[in-house]
Amino acid sequence: MKTLIFDPFSGASGDMMLGTLISLGADQNIVRETIESTADVSVAIDKVNKKGIMAVDVDIIVAQESHSKHYHEIVDIVLNAKLPKQVEKDVLQVFEILAKAESKIHGKTLEELHFHEVGQNDAIADIVGSCTAIRNLGPEEVLCTPINVGGGLVKAAHGLLPVPAPATLEILKEGGLSFYGNGKREMLTPTGAALLSYYSKSIECIPHGKAISIGYGAGKADIDNPNVLRSMMLDVDEPIATDLVEVLETNVDDVTGEVLGNLFDKLLKMGAKDVAIIPATMKKGRPGSIIKVITRPEDSPKIAREIIRETGSLGIRVLPTKHRFVANRKINTIDVDIGGQTVQCRIKVAEDKNGEIMHISAEYDDCKELSLSTGFPLKEIIRKVEETSWVTYLKN
Numbered sequence: 361m362k363t364l365i366f367d368p369f370s371g372a373s374g375d376m377m378l379g380t381l382i383s384l385g386a387d388q389n390i391v392r393e394t395i396e397s398t399a400d401v402s403v404a405i406d407k408v409n410k411k412g413i414m415a416v417d418v419d420i421i422v423a424q425e426s427h428s429k430h431y432h433e434i435v436d437i438v439l440n441a442k443l444p445k446q447v448e449k450d451v452l453q454v455f456e457i458l459a460k461a462e463s464k465i466h467g468k469t470l471e472e473l474h475f476h477e478v479g480q481n482d483a484i485a486d487i488v489g490s491c492t493a494i495r496n497l498g499p500e501e502v503l504c505t506p507i508n509v510g511g512g513l514v515k516a517a518h519g520l521l522p523v524p525a526p527a528t529l530e531i532l533k534e535g536g537l538s539f540y541g542n543g544k545r546e547m548l549t550p551t552g553a554a555l556l557s558y559y560s561k562s563i564e565c566i567p568h569g570k571a572i573s574i575g576y577g578a579g580k581a582d583i584d585n586p587n588v589l590r591s592m593m594l595d596v597d598e599p600i601a602t603d604l605v606e607v608l609e610t611n612v613d614d615v616t617g618e619v620l621g622n623l624f625d626k627l628l629k630m631g632a633k634d635v636a637i638i639p640a641t642m643k644k645g646r647p648g649s650i651i652k653v654i655t656r657p658e659d660s661p662k663i664a665r666e667i668i669r670e671t672g673s674l675g676i677r678v679l680p681t682k683h684r685f686v687a688n689r690k691i692n693t694i695d696v697d698i699g700g701q702t703v704q705c706r707i708k709v710a711e712d713k714n715g716e717i718m719h720i721s722a723e724y725d726d727c728k729e730l731s732l733s734t735g736f737p738l739k740e741i742i743r744k745v746e747e748t749s750w751v752t753y754l755k756n
Contacts, residue, residue, distance in 0.1 A: 375418050438488075506562070651673075690708075
């Protein structure tokens, strides 16, 4: 799978996005022509050395100073630019992400919203150019490693505020992107955040694959470390998705089955991905249990605390886990004939990244209700539902 990966160890901005995508192989003539036909700017593309790394530097030269624009003005500019339909859609949605964040921060409707920095011609050029470049590269998937947002203070309409800026933080939250702070200045701009949020899915580590091309886009500031946005196009050869998990484990004794059963249900409701309670023989021959929980790293502290509260355990082990392989799962409903009557039953479908079906299982609760209402044995209901599901999916 042709996968575009952004690796923003030094943050991201609109011009850095443009630079890294051109460095990666996007057609700079197409990008330049599209930008210059949309905004009243000219585009200069060069290479610069940023602390020992050669990177593409994109300079948006504004023909004349323009006033900052209202959101509806930007929408009109994009609609009148006659961009390719997919690029037009992308640009409008990136600006919508920015607009919704600003709207929430300032307490104004989209109709009232007045952009400042992102309403200038150079910001419009950055977004139009980046959207054009990504479509030109044509990745099948776009991923993003955790983003360095920087540190210190940033000048905002409300005065000096901690990094990340309010709009940037709102975009990160809505986009579900992983980030961290390292540095003494703002490293991630709202424009960079909006582009990454719109196109990419957050990952904790780079997937297994072979590099097709590598790009570096230069930021304008000179800092202690290379101020570049790295990107890479990978031929990813793992069709099964991965996610990051931690395994929590503890041994307990003198805990009743009722307490363990209640803990089992409670941990699942708190977000644990899986819970196992395994009978064990403890020291001095006492009967006990091993509690093992698979959870997201960010949920580990609250899960561990609840285990201690409920069982009296004095310590929870965190087993080192890089990541796990997971199938993409979805719930569908299928029509099935049971005793001459057509009924509906939910099924779980597991697929790899390419959409190939790996497994189908009947939803237990639905099958149990069908067994009670029809009188057929539960195992027959499950068998019939799964056989019908496979036949239906193979036909499609």
